[in-house]
Amino acid sequence: MAKVAFLGLGVMGGPMAGHLAKKGHEVTVYNRTAAKAEAWVQANGGARADTPREAARDAEIVFACVGNDEDLRGITLGEDGAFAGMKRGAIFVDHTTASAEVARELAAEAAERGIGFVDAPVSGGQAGAENGVLTVMCGGDAAAYAKVEDAIGAYARACRLMGPAGSGQLTKMVNQICIAGLVQGLSEGVHFAKRAGLDVEAVLDVISKGAAGSWQMENRGRTMNEGRFDFGFAVDWMRKDLGILLDEARRNGASLPVSALVDQFYAEVQRMGGNRWDTSSLIARLER
Structure with missing residues (x-):
């Protein structure tokens, strides 16, 4: 068991840190809103710190899950940042979905300080975090990854090193x-079935057993049909992620016409007031 820190206790970070505590790790947490960190300690034990630097002091591994590139720089760099408090040989594991550019930037800064850095974004959403079954995609040095793989296993069912810094992102x-x-295609399929007068649940049940089946169909098809979008991964977050990947595509020359189109569809959902709706709310713009 390790002495660890966890920075960022949102809908993903809070449960992930909780799984580390349940596995017996000694966990110190930091959150921008101190009351949330205090509530986490009351529920899970461990300790709370007032700054990322304080939380990271003496930790073998420092985990983070925050909002975006600037949030990540805010908790790592500067006088009160985690890097300033980390000891040589410690590893920083970033679960934020951020740019590959910031991952490479922070990996280089960490290396200068004798710190390891692993970019490790996750997939599986809030339910995956709560149930400890996330998929984790990692980038970084193989030796640093080897030191943190077991700890990540506290909340992951799959974890793999994909290459050097930035590869996870x-x-x-x-x-x-x-x-x-996929979500756009599922939205159109459910919308079409309703307009055709079909029993949508029966349609989803039968086609999910064939080549059209997917996680999204199994977990979101019926709630899309019912117009329920009060759970899961928010539209605002998906637009952030699409913005990051479209920027990267402009740099590497990848052609992503469907992703660019769906990004604009999500912008329409935002204009409908669906910023915090689940990403399956794409169907809502078809049924206005």
């Missing part, structure tokens, strides 16, 4: 590209 971009097109 690039793999997460592939994940989001595939999801975006």
